[in-house]
Amino acid sequence: MLDSSARASAEQVDGPSTGIFIRDIEKVFQAGDTSVRAIDRIDLTIAEGEFLCIVGPSGCGKTTLLRILGGLETPSRGEVEINIRHENRPVQSMVFQEQGVFPWLSALDNAAFGLQARGVPKKERRKQASAMLKKLGLSGFEDTYPRELSGGMRQRVNLARAFANDPAILLMDEPLGALDEQTKMLVQDDLLKLWEESRKTVLFITHSLDEAVTLGDRVAVMSHRPGRIKAMFDIDLPRPRNALEIRNNPEFIEVRRKVWEALRDEVLFARKAEHE
Amino acid sequence: MSDLISAPKTSDKPKDSPTFWRKYQGMISSIGSPILLLILWEIGARTGFLDARILPPPTAVAVTIWDMIENEQLLQQTGVTALRFLVGMIVGTVPGIMLGLTMGLFRPVRVALNPLVAILYPVPRIALFPLVLILVGLNETSNIIMIAIGPFFTMLITAMGAVINVEPIYRDVARNFGVKPRQLYFTVTLPAVLPAIMSGVLVSLGLALLGTVAVEFLVSTKGLGYVIWNSWQVLSLKQSMAGLVVAAILGAATYIAMDWLERWIIPWQRTVTKR
Numbered sequence: 001m002l003d004s005s006a007r008a009s010a011e012q013v014d015g016p017s018t019g020i021f022i023r024d025i026e027k028v029f030q031a032g033d034t035s036v037r038a039i040d041r042i043d044l045t046i047a048e049g050e051f052l053c054i055v056g057p058s059g060c061g062k063t064t065l066l067r068i069l070g071g072l073e074t075p076s077r078g079e080v081e082i083n084i085r086h087e088n089r090p091v092q093s094m095v096f097q098e099q100g101v102f103p104w105l106s107a108l109d110n111a112a113f114g115l116q117a118r119g120v121p122k123k124e125r126r127k128q129a130s131a132m133l134k135k136l137g138l139s140g141f142e143d144t145y146p147r148e149l150s151g152g153m154r155q156r157v158n159l160a161r162a163f164a165n166d167p168a169i170l171l172m173d174e175p176l177g178a179l180d181e182q183t184k185m186l187v188q189d190d191l192l193k194l195w196e197e198s199r200k201t202v203l204f205i206t207h208s209l210d211e212a213v214t215l216g217d218r219v220a221v222m223s224h225r226p227g228r229i230k231a232m233f234d235i236d237l238p239r240p241r242n243a244l245e246i247r248n249n250p251e252f253i254e255v256r257r258k259v260w261e262a263l264r265d266e267v268l269f270a271r272k273a274e275h276e
Numbered sequence: 277m278s279d280l281i282s283a284p285k286t287s288d289k290p291k292d293s294p295t296f297w298r299k300y301q302g303m304i305s306s307i308g309s310p311i312l313l314l315i316l317w318e319i320g321a322r323t324g325f326l327d328a329r330i331l332p333p334p335t336a337v338a339v340t341i342w343d344m345i346e347n348e349q350l351l352q353q354t355g356v357t358a359l360r361f362l363v364g365m366i367v368g369t370v371p372g373i374m375l376g377l378t379m380g381l382f383r384p385v386r387v388a389l390n391p392l393v394a395i396l397y398p399v400p401r402i403a404l405f406p407l408v409l410i411l412v413g414l415n416e417t418s419n420i421i422m423i424a425i426g427p428f429f430t431m432l433i434t435a436m437g438a439v440i441n442v443e444p445i446y447r448d449v450a451r452n453f454g455v456k457p458r459q460l461y462f463t464v465t466l467p468a469v470l471p472a473i474m475s476g477v478l479v480s481l482g483l484a485l486l487g488t489v490a491v492e493f494l495v496s497t498k499g500l501g502y503v504i505w506n507s508w509q510v511l512s513l514k515q516s517m518a519g520l521v522v523a524a525i526l527g528a529a530t531y532i533a534m535d536w537l538e539r540w541i542i543p544w545q546r547t548v549t550k551r
Contacts, residue, residue, distance in 0.1 A: 070452050094452045100445045104467040104544045114453040117463075145544040165453065 016047035018083050019201065020069065020169065025078035027064050038064040040226035041078070048084050051195060051202040053212035055263055056222030057270035062205045063173055065227070069203065070094045070171050084201060086168035090118065093167040095175045098155050101146045107133060107157050108142035114165030125164075132164040133157070136190055152183035156190060163194055172204045176211065188214055188243035196240050209263065213256045214243050221262040224270040231262040332514045337521060340514040350503075354522055357488055357499040360416075361526070364423025365484045369477060372431030379432070380439025381465070397429045402490055409495075419491045426483030434476030438469035471545050474538045481534060485527050500526070 022044040029036045039061035046052045056062045067073040069080060070092060082091060093114055101110055108126065109116075111133055115125035130142055136156040146154050155175060162170055176184045188211060195202060195215075206212050212219045216235050223230040235255055237246065246252050297304075314334045320326040321333035328336070344350035379386040405422055412418040442465060450464045492501025500523045507515035538545075 067448075072448055072451060090454065092452075094449070096445055096449055096452075099443065100449045102446065102449070102464075102467070104470070104542070113449075117450070117453045117455045147544060161453075 015045060018048040018085070019050065020044075020046040020203070021081040021083065022046075022065075022069075023079050023081070025065070025068065025075045025080065027061065027068065027073065028076045037226035040228050042227070042229055044220065044229055046201060046203060048201050049199045051204065051215060051217045052220060053204045053206060053216035053218070054220045054222055055206060055209060055212045055259065056227060057224050057263070057267045058207065059270060059274075060222045060225050060266070061227030062222050066094070066171050066173050066203060066205050069169075082169070084168045090114070090165055090167040092169040092171055093162040093165045095158055095162045095170060095172040097174055098151060098158065098178045101154050101158050101161075103146050106143050106145055107138060107149065107153075107160075110146065110157050111160040111164050113161050114167075118165075128166075129160065129164045132160040135194065136160050150183075151179055152187055155179060155187055159187070159191060159194070163198070167200070169201045169203070172202065174205050174207065177206070177208075184208075184211070185243050191215065192241055192243055209256055209259055210247060213237075213252060213259065214241065214246055219259055221259060221266070224266045224273065230266065231259075233259050233262075330513065332517055336514055337517045341518045341521065344515065344518055350518070350522065353498060353500055353503050353519070354526065357492065357501065357523070358526060360419060360423060360491070360499065361484055361488045361530075364420050364487060365427055365480065367420055368424030368427030368484065369431045369480055372428040372480075373435045373473060376432040376435025377439055377465075377469070380436040380469075381461070386436065393429070393432065397433065401425050401487070405491075405494065414495060419496065422491050423484055423487035426487050427480035430480045430483060431473070431476050434472055434479075435469065438472035439465060442468040470542050474534075474542055474545075478531070478534055478538075481530050482527070485523070485530075489523060 022042055025042045026040055027038045029038055042065060054062050054065070064073060068075050072094075084091070102113070105113065108129055112120075112125040112129035115128060120128075130139075133139065133142060136159060138153060138156055138160070141149065141153065146157065149157065155178075158175060162172075176187055179187060192215065204212070204215060213235055219233045219235060220229050221231040221233075222228065233255060237249065237251055237255075317326070317331070318333045318335060321328045321331060321336075332340075341350065375389075379389055401422070404425065405418075408418045408421050412421060446464045446468055447460060450460055455463050488499070489501035489504070492499040493505045496502050500519045503519035504516050504523070507513070507519065
């Protein structure tokens with residue numbers, strides 16, 4: 001932790017004083033005699049209340065970075081400082097991929113899972129969880145098991161679980177990757193609405209450029225493995241955004257093109273490396 | 277020739293009967309086929325096409341069952357078999373599940389015990405009977421052990437495999453949402469492995485019944501297995517057949533009871549087939 005005077009000066013030079021500060025993070029996975037460097041010296045600052053999307057080629061370590069922030073991995077070197085006020089709520093919650101919804105819990109119990117783990121009384125957590133399900137258009141499905149839900153609905157249960165937990169930071173790991181293109185747009189729209197009213201700090205991993213540009217305040221492009229931050233783009237599209245319309249916006253198309261230029265070489269390189 | 281694809285012609289006058297047939301088709305077929313078989317068997321035995329001394333007609337078997345119920349012999353024997361089966365099932369499955377879960381959860385235990393399981397599991401279980409008799413003695417305990425061995429290994433292997441194969445993402449979710457390591461077992465591992473355990477129990481039911489009848493063939497002087505084997509040895513085939521029918525009913529009844537129990541224990545698995 002920086003002391004307060006150092007932070008004040010850092011603010012003038014480096015930008016925000018509250019947020020997530022990732023400094024010189026490195027992660028090496030050891031499997032027997034071979035070691036794989038998943039991410040290599042990442043420096044990244046995410047301001048409080050910012051929606052940051054990270055795109056990168058497959059296997060570039062973007063999920064590893066997210067898992068470090070989510071407390072599921074420890075970095076091999078470097079540090080993460082989280083300087084966001086969270087008072088009585090949890091610091092962070094992750095939104096996992098679709099299969100992260102528990103099949104043995106009803107939609108309501110899934111949505112209330114984080115609250116239950118934190119010991120929130122049953123009545124209270126049910127109230128909050130069902131309010132969140134309602135916001136996501138899942139009223140009437142409270143007692144339904146995930147198996148009976150469509151992929152899009154299951155993913156909205158997943159979102160409800162994280163949002164109902166009301167964390168300061170949301171970490172999303174390609175949550176919409178398994179959905180078909182149209183359902184994806186609808187869920188993106190739900191996500192935009194939820195976020196725009198809560199303004200949580202979000203780190204969103206995706207390999208879809210459209211998704212990154214649609215949702216994010218900024219888009220970071222990661223290099224092929226070992227992953228580094230290669231480029232950063234500000235997405236100045238006005239909010240509130242509409243996921244169903246935004247793709248025809250000329251500004252959207254322009255910024256998407258720029259991001260793709262940065263990403264293209266990395267994708268091609270990653271493919272070449274895969275074939276060797 | 278025109279290549280026209282059209283809907284199949286449906287009957288002009290929709291009646292009640294085709295919808296009735298469509299609705300209950302499965303039920304009618306599944307009840308109908310065994311009844312048809314019994315009728316053919318009855319006719320075959322009555323007309324002399326089948327030798328009634330070797331294959332007594334179903335009605336004769338039914339009469340025999342009734343007689344045996346009346347002189348209280350059958351219910352008693354069924355009770356003996358049912359009790360053995362139940363005790364053997366519990367003695368086999370419960371420790372099997374416990375040990376399997378432990379082996380799945382703790383690698384050192386798994387590494388230590390896996391070779392033993394690998395050696396013992398494939399041994400034909402009935403071949404162990406003489407050994408068990410020598411070690412335990414010619415008594416009910418050795419009978420129960422014989423019945424329990426099949427379910428024990430089945431549950432051990434099923435439970436261990438299920439724990440090892442729990443989707444890692446479930447544990448990640450639980451950890452991320454702040455579930456403490458010692459609560460992980462009840463919040464994630466147990467519900468995640470329950471479906472596999474329930475299928476293992478269904479397999480074990482068959483094995484336990486097999487074991488029960490085998491033990492009664494070999495050493496017992498009571499039970500349905502004894503009735504079946506002893507009656508056959510004195511060429512009282514009607515009684516032998518009667519014992520067989522009751523054993524089959526016992527097996528089917530337990531299977532149905534388990535199926536019902538499964539719906540109750542793991543409701544999330546069955547919901548898809550509800551319609």
